[in-house]
Amino acid sequence: MAKLTPRIVAAKMLHWCILIVFTVLLAFPFYWMVITTFKQNSDLYDLNSNPFIFNAKPTLDHLKFLFGQTMYVRWLGNTALVGVIVVAITLLLSIPAAYALTRLTGRWGQRLGVLIFLTYLIPPTLLFIPLSRLVAILGLQDTIWSLVVVYPSFTVPFSIWLLMGFFKSIPRELEDAAMVDGLTRFGAFVRMVVPISISGILTVVIFTFTLVTQEFVYALTFISPEKNQMVGVGIPIFLIRGDVYYWGSLMAACLIASLPIAFLYNLFLDRFIAGFTVGAVKG
Amino acid sequence: MAVVQTRNLTKVFKQGEQGAVNDVNLEGHEGEFLVFLGPSGSGKTTLLRMIAGLETPTAGEILIGGRVVNDLSPRERRIAMVFQSYALYPHLTVYKNIAFPLKAQKVPRHTHKEKVEWAASLLGINHLLHRKPRELSGGERQRVALARAIVREPSVFLLDEPLSNLDAKLRASAREELERFHRRIGTTTIYVTHDQVEAMAMGDRIVVLHKGYVRQVGTPTEVYDDPADTFVATFLGSPPMNLIEDSDVIVGFRPEHFRVAEAITDPVKVPLKFRVENIEYLGAEWILSGFLVGGRFDGKKAVSRLLFGNEFEIGKTYDFAVPERRLKFFDRSTEKKVEARALAWQ
Amino acid sequence: MAVNPIENSESPALGENWSAAAAAPPSRPKWTKVKSAGAAQSPLLGAAMFAPAVLYLAAIIGVPFVLAIMYAFSDVRIGSTEMHYVGLENFRSIIQSPSFRTSLENSFIFTFFSQVIVIVGSTILAIALEKKFRGRGFFRFLILLPWVAPISLGAIGWKWILDSLYSVINWVLVAVHLYKPYSAPMWLGEPHLAMASVILVHSWRLLPFSTVILLAGLTAIPKEIPEAAAIDGAGFWRTLFQVNIPMMLPIINVAVLFGIIFTFTDMTVVYILTAGGPFDSTQVLPSYAYFTGILGSDLAAGAAVSLFLVPLLVVIAYFMLRVAHRAEVV
Numbered sequence: 001m002a003k004l005t006p007r008i009v010a011a012k013m014l015h016w017c018i019l020i021v022f023t024v025l026l027a028f029p030f031y032w033m034v035i036t037t038f039k040q041n042s043d044l045y046d047l048n049s050n051p052f053i054f055n056a057k058p059t060l061d062h063l064k065f066l067f068g069q070t071m072y073v074r075w076l077g078n079t080a081l082v083g084v085i086v087v088a089i090t091l092l093l094s095i096p097a098a099y100a101l102t103r104l105t106g107r108w109g110q111r112l113g114v115l116i117f118l119t120y121l122i123p124p125t126l127l128f129i130p131l132s133r134l135v136a137i138l139g140l141q142d143t144i145w146s147l148v149v150v151y152p153s154f155t156v157p158f159s160i161w162l163l164m165g166f167f168k169s170i171p172r173e174l175e176d177a178a179m180v181d182g183l184t185r186f187g188a189f190v191r192m193v194v195p196i197s198i199s200g201i202l203t204v205v206i207f208t209f210t211l212v213t214q215e216f217v218y219a220l221t222f223i224s225p226e227k228n229q230m231v232g233v234g235i236p237i238f239l240i241r242g243d244v245y246y247w248g249s250l251m252a253a254c255l256i257a258s259l260p261i262a263f264l265y266n267l268f269l270d271r272f273i274a275g276f277t278v279g280a281v282k283g
Numbered sequence: 284m285a286v287v288q289t290r291n292l293t294k295v296f297k298q299g300e301q302g303a304v305n306d307v308n309l310e311g312h313e314g315e316f317l318v319f320l321g322p323s324g325s326g327k328t329t330l331l332r333m334i335a336g337l338e339t340p341t342a343g344e345i346l347i348g349g350r351v352v353n354d355l356s357p358r359e360r361r362i363a364m365v366f367q368s369y370a371l372y373p374h375l376t377v378y379k380n381i382a383f384p385l386k387a388q389k390v391p392r393h394t395h396k397e398k399v400e401w402a403a404s405l406l407g408i409n410h411l412l413h414r415k416p417r418e419l420s421g422g423e424r425q426r427v428a429l430a431r432a433i434v435r436e437p438s439v440f441l442l443d444e445p446l447s448n449l450d451a452k453l454r455a456s457a458r459e460e461l462e463r464f465h466r467r468i469g470t471t472t473i474y475v476t477h478d479q480v481e482a483m484a485m486g487d488r489i490v491v492l493h494k495g496y497v498r499q500v501g502t503p504t505e506v507y508d509d510p511a512d513t514f515v516a517t518f519l520g521s522p523p524m525n526l527i528e529d530s531d532v533i534v535g536f537r538p539e540h541f542r543v544a545e546a547i548t549d550p551v552k553v554p555l556k557f558r559v560e561n562i563e564y565l566g567a568e569w570i571l572s573g574f575l576v577g578g579r580f581d582g583k584k585a586v587s588r589l590l591f592g593n594e595f596e597i598g599k600t601y602d603f604a605v606p607e608r609r610l611k612f613f614d615r616s617t618e619k620k621v622e623a624r625a626l627a628w629q
Numbered sequence: 630m631a632v633n634p635i636e637n638s639e640s641p642a643l644g645e646n647w648s649a650a651a652a653a654p655p656s657r658p659k660w661t662k663v664k665s666a667g668a669a670q671s672p673l674l675g676a677a678m679f680a681p682a683v684l685y686l687a688a689i690i691g692v693p694f695v696l697a698i699m700y701a702f703s704d705v706r707i708g709s710t711e712m713h714y715v716g717l718e719n720f721r722s723i724i725q726s727p728s729f730r731t732s733l734e735n736s737f738i739f740t741f742f743s744q745v746i747v748i749v750g751s752t753i754l755a756i757a758l759e760k761k762f763r764g765r766g767f768f769r770f771l772i773l774l775p776w777v778a779p780i781s782l783g784a785i786g787w788k789w790i791l792d793s794l795y796s797v798i799n800w801v802l803v804a805v806h807l808y809k810p811y812s813a814p815m816w817l818g819e820p821h822l823a824m825a826s827v828i829l830v831h832s833w834r835l836l837p838f839s840t841v842i843l844l845a846g847l848t849a850i851p852k853e854i855p856e857a858a859a860i861d862g863a864g865f866w867r868t869l870f871q872v873n874i875p876m877m878l879p880i881i882n883v884a885v886l887f888g889i890i891f892t893f894t895d896m897t898v899v900y901i902l903t904a905g906g907p908f909d910s911t912q913v914l915p916s917y918a919y920f921t922g923i924l925g926s927d928l929a930a931g932a933a934v935s936l937f938l939v940p941l942l943v944v945i946a947y948f949m950l951r952v953a954h955r956a957e958v959v
Contacts, residue, residue, distance in 0.1 A: 011865075018757045019768060022750070026836065027771040029786035030778070032797065036789065044795070047810075051797050097682035104675030116682070118946050119690050123894035125915035126935045126942075129922045130696035131689075133705070153689040156682055185671055214779045216897040217915075221923055232779040236901050247789050254785055258778035265777045266770045269841065337856050358862035370857035374875045383871075387862035431861070 030258065036251035037062055044248060062248030071226055072253055075234040078144050079257075082230065083212045085148050090155045090208045091201065097156075098163035099189055103175070113164055120157040124217040127153075132221050146222040147230070151215065155208045162207070166200030167193065206268045210261055231257045286471040287311035287334060287439055292343035294329050294495075302341070303329045305495040311439070311473060316465050318486035319475045322518070326495035327475045328443055334473065335364050335441050348438055358387070363432035364441040367448060369424045371416040371431075377403075378412040381431045388435065402434040406464070421449045422457055429461075433468065440472040446481065458484065479519045483507065491515045513618040516611060522570060527583045528615060532624070534580075535611040538570070538588035541603055549606035554578075557585060557603040559595050569593075576600050579626070700932035707926040719933040729934065731909045732917040739828055739913055740892045746832040747888055748881070751839035756869070758840070759847050776837035784901035787830045791816035791902075820910035823903050827911045831898050835891060839884045846880030847873065882952040886945050894938055914938055 035051075036044065038058040049055040066072050101113040131150060140146035170193060178188040194201070219233040226238050235253045239246060287310070294304040304326040311317045319327040332338040334345055336357035344351050352360050363384075372380050381399045390398070403409045406426040416424060425445055432440060445461075446454045462485055465472055476482055482489050483503045491498045491506060491514070499511035510516035510524075516535050517523040524535045544554055560573040569592025575583050587603065595601065614621045701719055703712045723729045754772070758765065775783055790797055799813035808814075816826045850873060858868045874881075896915035899905060905912035905920065912920075914937055922931015 015757055018753060022754050022757070022836075023768055023771050026775050026833065029783060029790060029833075030774050032790055033786050047794070047800075051795075051800050093682040093685055097679035100675035100678035104671050104678065106672075109675060112679070112683075114950065116686065118949075119686055121890055121942055121946055121949070122690055122694060123890070123915070123938065123942075125894045125896050125918060126697060126938050127690065127693040129918070129928050129932045129935060130693040130700060132923065133696070133928065134693065150689060152685065156686060160682060185674055210777065216779070216781050216900075217919070220900075221919075232781045236781050236785055245789075247792075247795075250785060251789060254778070254782035258774070258782055261779075262770065262774055262777040266766075266773060269769075269773070335860060337859070357856075357860045358864075362860065364857070364860045366853045366857060368851060368853055370851070370853040372854065372858075372872060372876075374878075383858070383863070384861035387858070387864075387867060435861075 030255065033251040033255040033258075036247055037255055039248065041248060062246075062252045065246070066249040066252050070239060070249070070253075071229075071234065072231070072239075074227055075229055075231040076257070078228060079213055079231045082144050082147050082151070083209045086151045086155060086212050087205050087208045089148070089152050090159050091204065093152060094156050094159035094163055094204070095194065095201065096189075098160045099167055099193060101160070102164050102167040103172075104185075113160065116157050117161045120154060120161070124154070124215070128217050128221050131218070135222050140222075142223055142225055142228060144223070144228055144230075147215075147218060150218055150222070151212055154215075155211050158211065159204045159208060162204055163197070163200060166197050166203075170196060203268045206264050210265055213257070213261055286313050286315075286348060287317075287473065288344075288346040289330075289334070290344045290346070292330070292333060292345065293341050294326070294333060294338060295341045302326075302495050304333065304340075306343070307492075307495075307497050309490055309497065309500060311471055314469045314471055316472045316474060316485055316487045318482040318489045319473065319492060320477070320479060320482040320486075320489050320518070321492035322477055324494070325477075325492040327477075327492050329495075330492070331364075331441050331443055331473060331475050334439075335362060336360055361435075361437050362439045362441055363435060363437040365425075365428045365432050365443065365445050367444045369416075369428040369445070369448075371424060371427055373416050376413055376415055377408065377419075377427050380416070380427060381412075381434050384431060384435045398434050399430075402430040405433060405467070406430045422453055425449070425457060426460075429464065433470075438471065440470050442472065442474045444476055446476070447478075461485065479521070483519065491518065493518075509620075510611065511620050513613050516613070522586045522588060524611070525585045526613075527575075527580050527585075529579060529626070531615050532621065533613040533615050533618070534626075535613060536605045536609055538586045540609040541585060541587045541605050542589060544602045544604035547604050547606055549608065551607040552604040553607055553610065554602065554604045555580065555585070556600055557587065558600040559597055562592060562595055562597060564592065569595075571595060697932045697936060700929050701936050703929050705928040705932075707923070707928055715929070719929050723930060723933055728909050728912060728917065732912045732914050732934075733937065735824070735909075735911060736893055736913040738824065739831070739911075740889055743828045743832045743835065743892050744885060744888050746828070747835045747839050748885060750832070750836050751843050751884070752874070752881075754836070754840045755843035755847050756873075758844055772840065773837045775834050776841075780834060780895075780897040781901055783834060784830060784898050787826075787833075788817070788902055791826055793818055817903050818907060820907055823907060823911045827899055827902055830902060831892055831895065834898070835888055838891075839888055842880060842884040842887075843877065846877040849880075850876050879952055882948070886949045886952065890942065890945055893941055 035054075038060070039054060040056045040059045040061065043049055043054065043056040046055070097116075098113075101109045101116075105112070135141055135146040135150070138146075138149070140149060174192055174196070175185075175188040178192045179185065183191060213230075213232060215230075216232055219230040220237070223229050223233070226234065229238070231253075235250065235257070239250050239253060289307050289309055292304060292307040293302055295302040307326075307330060319330060321327045329338060333340050334347075336352070336355065336359075340353065345353055347360055347362065372383065375383065378399055381402055382395050385395050385398060399412070400409065403412060406429055408423065408426050408430060411419065411423060411427070416427070419427065428445070442461075446457055449457055458481060465485075474481075474485060486503060488500060488502055489506050490500050493514045499506055499515045501509075501511075506515055507519050510519065513526055513533060513535070517526065520537055522538050524537050525541065527534045541555070541557075544552065555578065556576040557571075558573045558576050559571050561571070563570040563572075567590075569589045571587045571589065571592060573585065575581060575585050610623060612621050612623050613619060700712075702714060702716065704715050704718075705712050758769065758772075789795070793815050796813070796816060798816070799808070802808045802813050803810050814822055817823050854872060854876070855868055858872050863872065894915055896913065896919055899911050899913055899916045900919070903911045905916050914934060918931045918935040921934055922928050925931070
């Protein structure tokens, strides 16, 4: 098993080939975004030049345009604001709910948890039409508050499910010990369980925020004015004026809105997987 | 002929760190039940896994049936292994579990049924052939694992602590079954355990390992009555041997040899006064622990093991003794066994 | 045989420490109530703790769901507050519309093919990522990008890559002389190619998610089982197909079910890449619902279209529950 036989070498090469092919296929668009962001228009729209290299000097023009002459920054701000508020609402609703379903309610609590998870399967593309009416009736049409009210509908089920997985992995003895020491059930929850679950809660925060930034249908439907839009909808709708695509700035916009989230997501992925395998496979 | 042999076998996991297995030389004889005994971290499982082909040695050679197998994959070594968790394929029935090695080795299809049923009847599990592993008890799973191992008629069996997943009550009967199974089959077996009772009960010879080094190889009698160093002396036997430091030696004597002086019939015995601090009644025996009083060992801790102990009281001192021939001596710096020497006892 | 103790000696007084400890009562912070750790379940407190979430979900999901059904049977429009019951009228006109029928068909084609690509691709990728190797974290980051980036932005990136004039793919194809200049494929302009493009972009997006789930399932296999297979004589492929993949089946099921839902109910990729065109060849149910209901102002018809998503969702939900239940037993 030690020698590098031709068979083992071939296997290793196949392994690397597969990895590289898949990685290139998956990451290429982002690489392409980077290149396009910094290429001058003359270079970008010249059919004869090699698109893989910089035939003219790289430029910051697209970035300047994006930040100076569009509402991009405003969209980023809207998205961040909605993200933070929705995360807060989600935590407030789902942490107690997940705990209650895991610890306090026995079998029917488990079933209720599954039911809540199933609501995650009811897609926005089914609910968006009646919700658009509801939003109009509440007077939230065209404001970011429409999203603040509606977004938890998909972040909460997901978060409850994820948190149930985390809470299940905390041994009951910890809370029992706290209660023997004099805390109430709720007190044990607040002072023992929540601090221990910080890692799970952080994971929920990151994933909720990611879900918010990725959402498209509701933002598209509920908000028309440019200045109130989210970044995921603002870019395709408003940076494309008629048939003219400012590709340089478009790609810059996409890139900047994607990468930071990717970093954060990657950091917390292992915790998500841990919660996922405990939660999902056990129903 | 030696069925399994290792020469200077070494395994270092991380460069610069202590090796998990260091320079191990041993031989397993035909039909023998050889036990690798040691605490966790002693390297016994790593050693077993190297013999199986699941770990690559850093140095040294492994021979099976006389030929060097270092470069052979596990399937080419004609060995069978039973894991601690049994590693049964959960999605296959017992029948298919046992048949799996036959399929993998491309044994002709029409012989499968016969072989599986032979292996199953050896272990008395014919009635379980259509069940899935999750429907079986711990003991039944062990038998399926054994059947799967025996069906290929390997030259060596490797068992990695197969009894440690069973609860205490089951362990004794499962152990007995294993012993009977070995006597019936006669295949050379290497058995890894941290339980010295198992090692003593089952082993033809025991390899005592500590921190990756072989401390002693011998029959149960040899390792118990004539330990090569203080580690072997204290690892085998419960409660462990009493060890007392004295100038340049360590003197040892087993609790069962440390009794009331009057009761010892040996003519030459060493008198030791013993103040009892704690008494434990275990049903079949009594364990007394306390301190030696007076003489060169004054103040040292000692433990005694008796059949009758209800007349002792805590806090009182008694006249105990050890037969002189039962004393063991170890060099204080190397901890290895040395010649007995005469000591003045008062 | 009587045993006589030589002398009566006293053990050191352990008793003193014990009595000192027993004398002082434990102090408690004032704000806690002393309660026995009695019943493990407190249904009342539990209900209070999950009530806000349940009520919220009932309001924001339950109510609109019912409304969607009501709208489908009415004549609601954007801009008007009237709502009258019209029976099956909406359904009748939708079913007769060729656009709708194409959308329905496309939805199934779209979902089926992308799922096949995703499952095969992510299985291969999960196996390639399983063992630790140098740079694995870096590869994983890159591989995750399509899933993490907002859907619309990734789709826009592809729109640029598949652009009718400036597609980098076409440039490469022309450069290696597979196509003459200006005759390279119109990825988003020609009906079959457009469908293929949409399927590929959607698979591209889902692949990382599926890979992560399968990787979790793969690493959950106790390592002793492939080792036992190796000792039993199984080579790489046999171990893969007869041991590893069968053991991963529950989680593969979960990945497939999620994938089907995400694909069947997604409108973003289609909306951005092709807006349903050319000539409805890439129109799917959700995007058609949007165009009809919101852009076409016919809320009722839009609702009716989107209701056709429900049967499939119910089927998926049923299987999802069964898989979760079975995985629990294992």
